Amino acid sequence: MKATFLTDTNTPLIVKEVETPRPTDNQVLVKLAYSSLNHRDVWIQKGQYAGPKAGLILGSDGFGSVVEIGRNVDSGWIGKAVIINPSHDWGDNPAAFGDQFKILGNPEPGTFAEYIAVDVKYIHEKPAHLTDIEASALPLAGITTYRALFTRAALKAGEQVLITGIGAGTALLALQYAVAAGAKVYVTSGSEEKIEKAKALGAIEGFNYKEENWFLKVKEATGGFDVVLDSASGKGFGNLIETAKPGGRIVFFGGTDGPIGNIIPNKVYWKNLSILGTTMGTLQEFKDMLAFTAEHKIKPIVDIVYPSLSDAQQAFDYMHEGKQFGKIVLTNG
Numbered sequence: 001m002k003a004t005f006l007t008d009t010n011t012p013l014i015v016k017e018v019e020t021p022r023p024t025d026n027q028v029l030v031k032l033a034y035s036s037l038n039h040r041d042v043w044i045q046k047g048q049y050a051g052p053k054a055g056l057i058l059g060s061d062g063f064g065s066v067v068e069i070g071r072n073v074d075s076g077w078i079g080k081a082v083i084i085n086p087s088h089d090w091g092d093n094p095a096a097f098g099d100q101f102k103i104l105g106n107p108e109p110g111t112f113a114e115y116i117a118v119d120v121k122y123i124h125e126k127p128a129h130l131t132d133i134e135a136s137a138l139p140l141a142g143i144t145t146y147r148a149l150f151t152r153a154a155l156k157a158g159e160q161v162l163i164t165g166i167g168a169g170t171a172l173l174a175l176q177y178a179v180a181a182g183a184k185v186y187v188t189s190g191s192e193e194k195i196e197k198a199k200a201l202g203a204i205e206g207f208n209y210k211e212e213n214w215f216l217k218v219k220e221a222t223g224g225f226d227v228v229l230d231s232a233s234g235k236g237f238g239n240l241i242e243t244a245k246p247g248g249r250i251v252f253f254g255g256t257d258g259p260i261g262n263i264i265p266n267k268v269y270w271k272n273l274s275i276l277g278t279t280m281g282t283l284q285e286f287k288d289m290l291a292f293t294a295e296h297k298i299k300p301i302v303d304i305v306y307p308s309l310s311d312a313q314q315a316f317d318y319m320h321e322g323k324q325f326g327k328i329v330l331t332n333g
């Protein structure tokens, strides 16, 4: 089969012929139609991610159909259109993953290939309201933001939420989930155009984090936030503390802008804030995310679809530039 291959860090991806995997016990073989990028793929290529850094088929998100099954798998799966849960071997503790945890696409071979063999417990029928392309854009951003908002931050209807860096694939899905849950959602972005697009998706207002002291304007205009969802971290994280209401929850899962700096301790403890880290999610959270997505007919926003696996490097470069509004998709087959 053809697969997009990372031979070494900081070198362009190549497409090469590799052996097509065969499903072992409890596995299915999925012929992938589409896959989507996550920023982690770019971090891995740049050598900025824990785990193996070369000799990998990257990709955590994929959609396709089951073409072969291993032993102990129900034959009813053959021909089914499926999406793949990329959060593997979480372990027994729903509060945090265990030693065996991995995310599909490093170290296991990922979805930027024509086929993938995966344990049947990680495949799910595609929600009927999604197109094939949208289905490929859902899994990783879906599980991450669902757990962040509903398990970790325990978001409730009527609460005020700030979602930062709305151009991100994760941030946009979080916006859609929070709106569907009945929250009052505000966003930040470095782009006025993206703020306007976010308003069209239900955001009440947006703020440009590139403006000096933007967070002071936010407090005046909104009264502050019950929940802040962030994936940028960096020096600006301290400003998010300013925007939270007393008793607020700040949930975060990324470090796009580097290490968190500049937190003034009493701003956190005096306001009784909770700062919550989160990553991916459990099997049950993946199922709950799918049910919520189907119930509210939420469709991941797709920015661009590249026509073939050979376009992967172009897609990675596009993600690195940060100009996207939503998910970046590759056509696999």
Ligand SMILES: NC(=O)c1ccc[n+]([C@@H]2O[C@H](COP(=O)([O-])OP(=O)(O)OC[C@H]3O[C@@H](n4cnc5c(N)ncnc54)[C@H](OP(=O)(O)O)[C@@H]3O)[C@@H](O)[C@H]2O)c1
Binding pocket: 037, 038, 039, 040, 043, 140, 141, 144, 164, 165, 166, 167, 168, 169, 170, 171, 188, 189, 190, 191, 194, 209, 231, 232, 234, 236, 253, 254, 255, 256, 257, 278, 279, 280, 319, 322, 323, 324, 326
């Ligand atoms: N721990 C986990 O389970 C998990 C899961 C998924 C993602 N992540 C992490 O979360 C981050 C987002 O992932 P993604 O795949 O959604 O990325 P992405 O689609 O590439 O997101 C890029 C966006 O980040 C925003 N951004 C950049 N610098 C910013 C800053 N200083 N302040 C606020 N926003 C900023 C920009 O938004 P604007 O253009 O609107 O300014 C940009 O469009 C990455 O760091 C990723 O590694 C972690």
